[in-house]
Amino acid sequence: MPKGLCITALTIAVIVFALFLADLVFGLAGMAQMAPFKYTNLVMDVIFIICSAVLATMSWFTFREQV
Numbered sequence: 001m002p003k004g005l006c007i008t009a010l011t012i013a014v015i016v017f018a019l020f021l022a023d024l025v026f027g028l029a030g031m032a033q034m035a036p037f038k039y040t041n042l043v044m045d046v047i048f049i050i051c052s053a054v055l056a057t058m059s060w061f062t063f064r065e066q067v
Contacts, residue, residue: 006063013056020048 019036024046026032027039039045 003063003066006059006066010056010059010063013052013059017049017052017056020045020052024049 023035023037023039024042026035027042027045032039037045
C-alpha cells in the first residue's frame, strides 16, 4: 500500500508541475489565451511549481527506500 501511495503522489506532483509550468511558459511567452489558467498570477505559478517539485522529490526518495 505505501508503494501505491508514493506512486500516486508522484503522479499528482508531475501533473501539477506540468500544468503550472505550461501556464507560466505560455504566459511569459505572450500566449496567455493558450495557458491552462490564463496566466492569472506569476507568484502562484512559481509557488505551485516549487511545491510540486518538492512533493515529487519526497515521493521518489520514499519510494526508493521501500524497494
